[in-house]
Amino acid sequence: xxxxxxxxxxxxxxxxxxxxxxxxxxxxxxxxxxxxxxxxxxxxxxxxxxxxxxxxxxxxx
Amino acid sequence: xxxxxxxxxxxxxxxxxxxxxxxxxxxxxxxxxxxxxxxxxxxxxxxxxxxxxxxxxxxxxxxxxxxxxxxxxxxxxxxxxxxxxxxxxxxxxxxxxxxxxxxxxxxxxxxxxxxxxxxxxxxxxxxxxxxxxxxxxxxxxxxxxxx
Numbered sequence: 001x002x003x004x005x006x007x008x009x010x011x012x013x014x015x016x017x018x019x020x021x022x023x024x025x026x027x028x029x030x031x032x033x034x035x036x037x038x039x040x041x042x043x044x045x046x047x048x049x050x051x052x053x054x055x056x057x058x059x060x061x
Numbered sequence: 062x063x064x065x066x067x068x069x070x071x072x073x074x075x076x077x078x079x080x081x082x083x084x085x086x087x088x089x090x091x092x093x094x095x096x097x098x099x100x101x102x103x104x105x106x107x108x109x110x111x112x113x114x115x116x117x118x119x120x121x122x123x124x125x126x127x128x129x130x131x132x133x134x135x136x137x138x139x140x141x142x143x144x145x146x147x148x149x150x151x152x153x154x155x156x157x158x159x160x161x162x163x164x165x166x167x168x169x170x171x172x173x174x175x176x177x178x179x180x181x182x183x184x185x186x187x188x189x190x191x192x193x194x195x196x197x198x199x200x201x202x203x204x205x206x207x208x
Contacts, residue, residue, distance in 0.1 A: 007198050008201065012159070018160060048185065049188065052191050
């Protein structure tokens with residue numbers, strides 16, 4: 001998704017190494033995608049349309 | 062130093078890479094303090110980029126190269142940026158990793174290298190349109206574990 005838009009940055013975070021950050025966002029299962037510092041959340045590997053919908057919810061919030 | 066990738070893995074990666082179509086610049090950001098996995102991550106990346114001529118690696122330190130880290134929005138070590146490269150021009154696509162890409166995440170690293178080299182996200186047309194229409198910054202952080 002980052003490849004398609006200059007607005008998007010995507011970071012894969014190793015949850016164990018960055019445990020404090022995982023706890024901050026309440027990550028208990030993986031993959032867990034946090035959008036804009038917690039404005040949106042997607043738990044599990046979901047179809048791209050679901051993630052896109054969450055992104056749009058997060059940016060309008 | 063003992064290699065992290067054995068011959069079998071290397072040949073599997075070589076096969077997955079096929080003929081990578083465009084150059085990719087991998088940027089590694091390490092730190093001398095509080096970084097248990099920096100050395101292993103750096104070695105892993107060195108071994109991976111050695112598999113294809115299309116891949117190059119540059120190594121930075123979070124502290125001494127703080128301006129470079131800031132430029133690429135890297136705030137965690139080990140940090141990895143997977144960028145497009147045309148000649149001397151490096152284009153940051155906003156694709157990065159924090160932490161060692163081992164286990165399952167090693168596949169993600171290989172997959173990211175292939176996608177960036179192909180300059181093709183593989184997403185469906187509708188998603189691409191919606192992404193291009195975004196007018197506000199979006200940060201996606203995908204939390205994963207190696208097992």
